[in-house]
Amino acid sequence: MSTVEPNPSMTTFTSKELVTDQDVRWCPGCGDYSILKQVQTVMPELGIPRENIVFVSGIGCSSRFPYYMETFGMHSIHGRATAIASGLKAARPDLSVWIVSGDGDSMSIGGNHFIHLLRRNFDVNLLVFNNEIYGLTKGQYSPTSEEGKVTKSTPFGSVDHPFNPSALALGADSTFVSRSMDRDPVHLKEILRRAHKHKGTSFVEIYQNCNVFNDGAFEIFTDKETKKIETLFVEHGKPLVFGQNGEKGIKLDGFKPVVVDMASHSANDLWIHDETDRLKASMLSRFFDNPRKGGEHLPRPFGVFYVEDRPCYEDGMKTQIESIITSKGSGDLDKLLRGRDVWEIQ
Amino acid sequence: MSTVEPNPSMTTFTSKELVTDQDVRWCPGCGDYSILKQVQTVMPELGIPRENIVFVSGIGCSSRFPYYMETFGMHSIHGRATAIASGLKAARPDLSVWIVSGDGDSMSIGGNHFIHLLRRNFDVNLLVFNNEIYGLTKGQYSPTSEEGKVTKSTPFGSVDHPFNPSALALGADSTFVSRSMDRDPVHLKEILRRAHKHKGTSFVEIYQNCNVFNDGAFEIFTDKETKKIETLFVEHGKPLVFGQNGEKGIKLDGFKPVVVDMASHSANDLWIHDETDRLKASMLSRFFDNPRKGGEHLPRPFGVFYVEDRPCYEDGMKTQIESIITSKGSGDLDKLLRGRDVWEIQ
Amino acid sequence: MSHQTDTLERVIIKFAGDSGDGMQLTGTQFTNTAALFGNDISTFPDFPAEIRAPQGTLAGVSGYQLHFGSTNIYSPGDRCDVLVVMNAAALKANLKQLKKGGIIIANTEGFDAKNLRLANIAEQDNPLENGSLEPYKVIRIDVTKMTRSALNDSGLGTKEIDRSKNMFVLGFLYWMYNRTLDNSIKFLEEKFSKKPDILNANIKILKAGYHYGDTTETMTPRFVVNPAKMKPGVYRNIMGNQATAMGLIAASQKSGLELFLGSYPITPASDILHELAKYKSFGVKTFQAEDEIAAICSTIGAAFGGSLGVTTSSGPGIALKGEAIGLSVMLEIPLVVINVQRGGPSTGLPTKTEQSDLMQAMYGRNGEAPMPVIAASSPADCFDTVYEACRIAVEFMTPVMFLSDGYVANGAEPWRFPKSSDLKPISVEFAKAKNGGDKYLPYKRDEKLSRPWAVPGTPGLEHRIGGIEKQHETGNISYDPENHEFMVHMREAKVEKIADFIPDQTIDSGPSKGKLLVLGWGSTYGSIKTALIDAHAKGYDVAHAQIRHLKPFPKNLGEILYNYDKVLIPEMNNGQLVRIIRDKYMIPAIAFNKIQGMPFTAGEIFEKIEQVLSEK
Amino acid sequence: MSHQTDTLERVIIKFAGDSGDGMQLTGTQFTNTAALFGNDISTFPDFPAEIRAPQGTLAGVSGYQLHFGSTNIYSPGDRCDVLVVMNAAALKANLKQLKKGGIIIANTEGFDAKNLRLANIAEQDNPLENGSLEPYKVIRIDVTKMTRSALNDSGLGTKEIDRSKNMFVLGFLYWMYNRTLDNSIKFLEEKFSKKPDILNANIKILKAGYHYGDTTETMTPRFVVNPAKMKPGVYRNIMGNQATAMGLIAASQKSGLELFLGSYPITPASDILHELAKYKSFGVKTFQAEDEIAAICSTIGAAFGGSLGVTTSSGPGIALKGEAIGLSVMLEIPLVVINVQRGGPSTGLPTKTEQSDLMQAMYGRNGEAPMPVIAASSPADCFDTVYEACRIAVEFMTPVMFLSDGYVANGAEPWRFPKSSDLKPISVEFAKAKNGGDKYLPYKRDEKLSRPWAVPGTPGLEHRIGGIEKQHETGNISYDPENHEFMVHMREAKVEKIADFIPDQTIDSGPSKGKLLVLGWGSTYGSIKTALIDAHAKGYDVAHAQIRHLKPFPKNLGEILYNYDKVLIPEMNNGQLVRIIRDKYMIPAIAFNKIQGMPFTAGEIFEKIEQVLSEK
């Protein structure tokens, strides 16, 4: 987001000043704590006056977020934060609007507003805490839970094929598609900064551990032992390299990504990440193998997959109004009331 | 759809027997007439007893469809046909379920059920009559209308970026993505047959002319003069060839599709359509230039872009129940009522 | 030639033809001419059901009813004096609305074999020929033939020529009612300024119609309807949805708040969206959302940001908004929810009118979620009422339900439009400073029980609001049992408190005590008013009150009700206001219901009054 | 050691601790043991608000209330006799519910510096030490320490050891109330059959708790609560949501219809989904939809296909279903809509109980859209009531709203469960043949005004249904005004007709004529019933009726109401049934409301009865 220009005369604020007087009520150990921390850390750097920041959320554990941010905020209803934020941004393009949502909130009940927000490209930041479960309602499977998942509502395993959130976002013409995780503060902060910088809807999927109802869902990506070989951190202009010591790379064999050994390959052979290439982003989004199934599989990518520069809805709306006012002048209420044809009764 | 095995003893029916006693109430000249005709023509060929066919629709001009089909049918509420059909198919896997919807019905108000239907992959056929307008409510722009469109609700032009329906469907993990048009009966019938054959949700986008509120939206693809150079009919295993006499082809230059002259190229150089390749389908879906803007652009593809074989929700549901019954036996109501711990009062 | 000329007090004309015959335009032109001449008027279009049906069929009939006169006119009227029919289907669909002895003007070409078949009339039953129209005066004109022959040298194609045949009818009616063609000629000149061929053709046919009246041998009667004695002032003609849109803009201008409309199209509310979308020069932001839920939610967002937030829909869409309305009740955020009611339940009768969403307005959401409800009684009244809705919303920090309906929305009447400077000011002040020592208390209330509106961007007033029960004053989440009860009562009290700031209920006509009160709400106003005129003419002891404020009721309403022996409540539903009145005031109010997708006629109400008065 | 032993009629124990302390399990174990012993019981858990809060805080307190006795028990009871608190927060949150002179069993380790701080209590204000608990009997036990020392050689880690401390408390209570450990030991053996270490530890601690009572020098009182004289038969314990799930399965089995549940999780309704998902062996299809709209729409689809369609939710979700409920009213398709009510409006108090969705059930959709409404009065009654809802739905081809609430849903009581063969049959017959000559008329009605149910797959019965107004009998789209009015009346008449097929309203207790009738609905049953027992003991002239059928009302309801001088209507809302009664029967019924997310206590109702009786 870059509409909100740093205000030189603004009173700067510290991360501490973002802490509210409300007790944080997530379960001890919940991944949400770390995300909150990173957001509070990054905010003061962004050069936005605190009073211009608004956090809007739906319903879910994740959606309690605004209560813990000493900014303007709204904890709304399930699935609708995206729609509320759209109206807010349309009305007030000057604000820095952050949406906090869960996998259920944004992709189950809120799925429609999610895809429409992305296509309209309002200049807002959409943080989806994906814990692959409904946390708040105590553990039903979500549209991102893997097939076969045993939960309260699927005691014999779910038969639902899950969404691939990045793919869905790309399909909805998202202009900023990214992924990070609760347990990598440095990366998460960087992605948050990038999201802020992007002018347009910045979709940030954040893998978040729900240690009560879906503990360890992303362990394989966050655990020291497995992280390096199971994840792939992509950076614009850099080759796709991963592994304990960067010993593996990914190159394209025609249209097929293959894992190669860096001992026998040079960086030049590799797929160089180009975040402006939608097709490649599309391919990256399909690095979606379930690593727990074992066998040969691609690492899970993190980082900014895709960035596109496309006009924002609120700008189009504003420009249209301004250009009409410029050409026709401001509306005159008396003229409007009078209309075209009048007659007088004496 | 192939769950519905032809019933050898069924009473066959003719297309005429699909005509109901209700007057067809679309505007004279509406593209819906042709689609109705093709559907009525194809149905008898499919080998489904008439009483096993159900048409479910939402609200819109297109959604009047069920009234004109002498099968079972429901004209429901706006945007919800997909959800209703999901429940119907879950309950009755034996039925051949056809959903008829409009661009607004399926991608505006019905967007959430649309993407969830596709990911769940119920074995139903989803026909979306895309006229890039809200017909029934007399001409507001829809989520597929092009940017800048002047309509009743956008007298100064819309500032909305439209969906790319095929891309959205692919993003939602659709297992059958296709496109046809009202004005090519032969092609449309073929796509309908293919949709029926596919086991899983078959998404068929049908370009449909609304001659009252959005006349000529697809003229460039349907008009004799321009059709051949502006459209690309893809067929599995065949090279991408188009033009007045097939004089043009499309080949891939790296990841970039380029139009080449067949005078200087052979079919072997060309992109051979592989409908099982999701990445290529994704590329095809992005052949989405607005031809009216002129200049160099890719032709608009028609045909089956993508087919994937993935288990259907209703089968998973049914199999789970059957396997539980097989292993545990059918539920015993008295046992259930009694529960685990009981005591007796004398 | 001599034609008799009668002077009439009021006349009702219904123009009916195929959707393609231009009857709406014909009606509007006649209306404008009558209005400019000084008649009082009231009109109502009668669109075909939502799908455009094949030409010539019953389903495709489009009508336009005009009531004009030299006395005050309060409704488009009951049965018509003149019925213009362009084809057989139009006659079949409308004949029963024609008074016995009334005039039928029939386009004979519309009764040919094809048209009869399309109207499902056997050829031998052609009503123009089988004598069934005996009780009426029938004027047969082969409009098509005359139009074609008048224009056969115009260089236009048949299709274009035929399109001007409605002008023939218009011209003929102008002749019948002694009107000048000036206004319509001016209109045509503007409309076809860039198409001189078409312009000339239309004017020629308009005149041809007029002259046809003058020259034919038929003993066509002519009439004079003198100007009405209306309150002096400058008038314009206005439709309900248009008036609603203008009321919103006026409220935006007077309050200094940017107008934001979040809407999803639906009949018969869409026109408010269409109208507002035109007025970008007033800074109006119209957002066509993906569905009704997004429509209201975007509006909530905009209102949170400091806009005058409005969302428009009709019954089914309002049902979808219920959960979010509940949120805005909890947030105590200003919002105007507009329901242009139509026939229900479910998709119901989308193009027809009904008042069956009152209970939904009152109770259509979970929990105890009270909100003010206010209803417009005529097309022009939409302006004042929606303006009032906006005022209540922002001054009391509450969502407000504004009820209109298909009848009011599409009907038209003359409007003595106000000057902007005469409009009651709307006072809004955003909170600028902390109100709780070093804290900002978003739910600290003023004497109206209203809370402050602190918009993002205001330094020091950062705060959070949400849909979970909140603590008094701080607005923090609170699960405290007593606080919940307190807040439920507070939200109810706040809405009830509005009664201190709205006008007392008035008696529209009739005595302030007596045998019978007819109590209406919303669009039944005109029919009741007209019925009362007739009843008073007969000397009946009956009064009329029309409620604008349905929640809270005006404080004196109970008092008024107790002043009459009986209270009759006519509603275009199965009895909704009557339930609330019975519950609240414990009086055995009598329900009178019509659920036909059509307004009451004054006659129906008059008869019911007679019946109720005659019962012991 | 000698301990006094008193015999008591009824006892209320509240177990309270941190969410992690296992209080729900402790409570359930004690309950089951009491039930197996033959006491009558009623229980209610009191979950922390929806987010799990940090350990030790007030927000994290989880409670479980048990009422058991040798007399009949109708509610979990008002104030408790014994309060078990595992930490300071638990005491702070629950103390005001303890009777003066009641017993507090406190885990002293839960009152250390850290726990006091977490409970927002200054260290010097430690209630165990500052004398503020003077009015109570306090039994201080360092449960943690004793558990740890008992298990220090168990080889288990501290975390695991600490997890069994609730067993100590349970053992101690068993001792206090002279119960055997057998049932709980059996339970533990099953639960930990694969973890012998844990099993042994738990049994050891359970026994340690029991022996602690026996051996300590504290003058702890012991009590005997004899078995209740209940109706002979075989009983089990059941919770409301569980009973609802079983009622649905029973209806499915008895009707021969496949059960389809379309649902989206929401507190406190989710457990019905969870329960039903377990019963796949009954062929139950549970579909967790993407939202509430898809939930009900999928159910409509399944019902069209011939399933027994059910959708479950709570207030906000029901609001979202309004439009689709309207569709099912129009389709006249069988459907059971279950609303487990919670505190509103909006997100409100998600884990608390309330009865504030009655008006929404009646009116929460556009147009005139009547549907039967039926409410359960106790956990076990959910079974019968939802079974009845299913019967009405399929026999009358209509959606039915079944109202439960958080109190009934999570409460438990003994249930003399029926034999399947004793259940009233549910008769459904799908249409098999044309009913209109050579046509199938989907809206041709039988004597119940119900239409036939012809499911896809039936040759010759192909037909279309939809949400637009339909022609009588044919079901074709019809815009005819008279037909619309006819159909609106027909849909209302059809619902009202159900009154012919439901039992008359009965008087639960008290005289059939008299001074005062207390009229309840839904979950207020137990509190009213208990209050009436007390009132009758005092000789008051008061009766009690509890309405199950809220729409249509039983035919004799009016007659009953007119038999009393006054009617008092207690509701956990701001007055909803009372409005309907006042409107319909024109009696000045008195509202008595509690809106605290908590059930009425019997005492509150008793006092109100006294007050109403004492007023002139």
Ligand SMILES: Cc1ncc(C[n+]2csc(CCOP(=O)(O)OP(=O)(O)O)c2C)c(N)n1
């Ligand atoms: C309209 C509505 N439906 C359902 C619910 C219940 N509900 C609250 S949060 C939630 C899902 C939470 O999952 P997610 O969005 O993934 O958030 P998380 O708790 O996992 O962070 C549900 C089903 C609700 N509050 N409102």
Ligand SMILES: Cc1ncc(C[n+]2csc(CCOP(=O)(O)OP(=O)(O)O)c2C)c(N)n1
């Ligand atoms: C809940 C609800 N919202 C809005 C409408 C009004 N409405 C009916 S159809 C429609 C859109 C129609 O467009 P589309 O789906 O593209 O169908 P088409 O008429 O173009 O075939 C709308 C907005 C409605 N009937 N119900």
Ligand code: SF4
């Ligand atoms: S339930 Fe899961 S997501 Fe919710 S607060 Fe607890 S750990 Fe976090």
Ligand code: SF4
């Ligand atoms: S409005 Fe358009 S889509 Fe609808 S029937 Fe007419 S031509 Fe067809």
Ligand SMILES: [Mg+2]
């Ligand atoms: Mg989640």
Ligand SMILES: [Mg+2]
């Ligand atoms: Mg369309």
